[in-house]
Amino acid sequence: MADPLRIESGELTATEILDELREGRRVVVEAELLGGTHQLSLRHDGETYYCDTPTTLHKHDDEAEMRTCIENMGYGRAE
Numbered sequence: 561m562a563d564p565l566r567i568e569s570g571e572l573t574a575t576e577i578l579d580e581l582r583e584g585r586r587v588v589v590e591a592e593l594l595g596g597t598h599q600l601s602l603r604h605d606g607e608t609y610y611c612d613t614p615t616t617l618h619k620h621d622d623e624a625e626m627r628t629c630i631e632n633m634g635y636g637r638a639e
Contacts, residue, residue: 573638584604609626611633
């Protein structure tokens with residue numbers, strides 16, 4: 561398994577993040593959440609996309625849902 565890609569929120573576009581996830585790579589994002597800086601993990605197991613934050617694990621059934629999550633939460637920069 562490849563080492564996780566570590567980025568800061570907004571460093572990559574949603575498309576670039578999704579490309580990494582499709583390749584099987586986990587993306588660790590450093591983001592401002594809950595009044596502080598936290599790390600969260602984005603991953604894809606071949607069927608389900610996961611967004612594991614300090615407070616909850618979000619599951620997304622398809623790429624469109626994951627893109628919406630990445631864009632709405634500000635993890636990726638505008639394309």
